[in-house]
Amino acid sequence: MDATVLDRIAALRIVPVVVVDGADEGARLADALVAGGLPVAEITLRLPGALDALRAVAAEQPDVLVGAGTVVTADQVDEVVEAGAKFLVSPGTFEPVVRRAHELGVPILPGVATASDVMRALDLGVRVVKLFPASIAGGPAAIKALSAPFGQVRFMPTGGVNAANLHDYLDLPSVIAAGGSWMVERPLVTAGDWAEITRRTAQAVALAAPRSTTTEG
Structure with a gap:
């Protein structure tokens, strides 16, 4: 299960970090993401209706x-x-969160900000982690530095990732995807501006596409 889900995340390259409240917002936002070509969402447990939103999208x-x-x-x-x-x-x-996820057979990406965090994750059997908050934890330079001693670890940076710096992360071989919220900002959701979310999502998908490395001659 882990490999299949993580492979899908790696193929999509972006994971929208979503703040929604209730089943209707969750379903409508998911529709907007799909219309923009990005059928994935990390629904954060930040609002009372987040669980209802997650349940609606899953069902x-x-x-x-x-x-x-x-x-x-x-x-x-x-x-x-x-x-x-x-x-x-x-x-x-x-540890209790990671172990319970493993017991239920669901992949988990725990947050790390230091080498000690990475070592703790490795000890718990985790090989894909979330650098968080990425911009404060050192950004792409931190991932490069951590990848040297921890070559077996893959990262999903989240926190401060945006359209301007997306490829600074995605171009790193140890990054499987980036988490971001610029295409699903909360004011757009509360305004019901699903068309703008779809537009931004489509732009993000195009931006995240692997860049050509072809050479001439």
Whole structure:
């Protein structure tokens, strides 16, 4: 299960970090992402209706790879997996959360910001982590530095990733994808501006496409 889900994330290259409140917002946002060519969402547990949103997307839009973010307790692991989350993301590396995710067979990307965090994740059997908050933790330079002693680890930087610096991350061989919210900003959701979310999503997908490395002669 881990390999399949992580392979899909790696193929999509961007994971929208979504803040939605309730089933209707979740379903409409998922529709907007799909229309923009990006059938994946990390629904963060930041608002009271986040679980309802996750449940709606998982039930009504099976083609969308839906995950849960801001998972910080083992009980939340149970709740989001029951709601249909296919992957979990946490802001830190917390043993009870990681172990419970493994017990339920759901891939988890725990947050890291230091070499000690990475070592803790490795000890828990994790090979793909979330650099968070990426811009504060050192950005692309931090990933390059951490990749030297931890060549077996792959990263999904999140926090401060945007259209302007996306390829600074995606061009690194140890980055499988980047998490970002610029295409799904909360004011767009509350305004119901699904067309703008679709437009930004399509732009992000085009921007994230692997760049050509062909040579002449």
